[in-house]
Amino acid sequence: MSYQYNIKKSNYANRGMSLEDDINLTNEYYKVNNIALIYKKPTPIKISKVDYSNSKITEAYFASPSTLDYNGIYKGKYIEFDAKETQSKTSFALSNIHKHQLEHIKKVLYHQGIAFLIVRFINLNKNYLIPAKVLIEFIENNQRKSIPITFFEENTYNIDIKYIPRLDYIKIIDKLEV
């Protein structure tokens, strides 16, 4: 049975803006106002069959990304980040970050790029920006399988939702040591 993709889209609308929607709107604001140029990478798709008579893809599958979802440029610097949502009120499970994504984050830091995650605790109405360096230090110095909310409160940057831009994460970049 086949469903239209936009069925899924309208579900997002019903339950309010997703983190992805908020970030896309924010990036659009940054672009229009010449603040930064940040794009969501297209979802990688493995194409199996193409009907060349009308350039229609008739069989394809979603592939898992080995990098982070968003990248771009801010003040000449390379930026890359991912957006993660959790239903938990107490912690963010590290299983949300794929092993190859973590390797990738380390490479971005090696090349002097700026990397981070934006984590939304949906049921707490809270959004945090956790710099890659802080994330990696946590993982390497803990046996825990999740990052507790208290760690976010004490060691990361809170971002409040505003009317416009929705999620003004870029100003935090100016504060980061890189």
Next chain:
Amino acid sequence: MSYQYNIKKSNYANRGMSLEDDINLTNEYYKVNNIALIYKKPTPIKISKVDYSNSKITEAYFASPSTLDYNGIYKGKYIEFDAKETQSKTSFALSNIHKHQLEHIKKVLYHQGIAFLIVRFINLNKNYLIPAKVLIEFIENNQRKSIPITFFEENTYNIDIKYIPRLDYIKIIDKLEV
């Protein structure tokens, strides 16, 4: 009628390495040797129908990109470029560059990123790196619909194909004024 996507792939093999293949191999070399981190963006695809019972995409179409195909990081700097092949022995048609791509290139320069095209003249066995600034100056100061080969010879950077890395474009970046 549906063809397998890999039929197209094997055609590339038959007629030798495509520019895209050369760049992908070069980027892999840069990655493994910690020189730079450059990725080809997934081709944007507009998904029309998904069979959620097995996460299979059953109808989708190729969308035209509004940015350039490759981006990444080199020495902390944001890099973005596109690869273009031409059969012509005399010039490179500007119709190869979409209007929205040109607008995008200007935005990358505004944000102090490094942008360029790698142009392959297939039948001349020649590859040139043309910096965005040089490209835009040409377009804005000429009525021509194509860039003659002599312009490439005199105003851009020649890149010779080597065994490894195939197309060592990154060392040219060090010479660019940005």
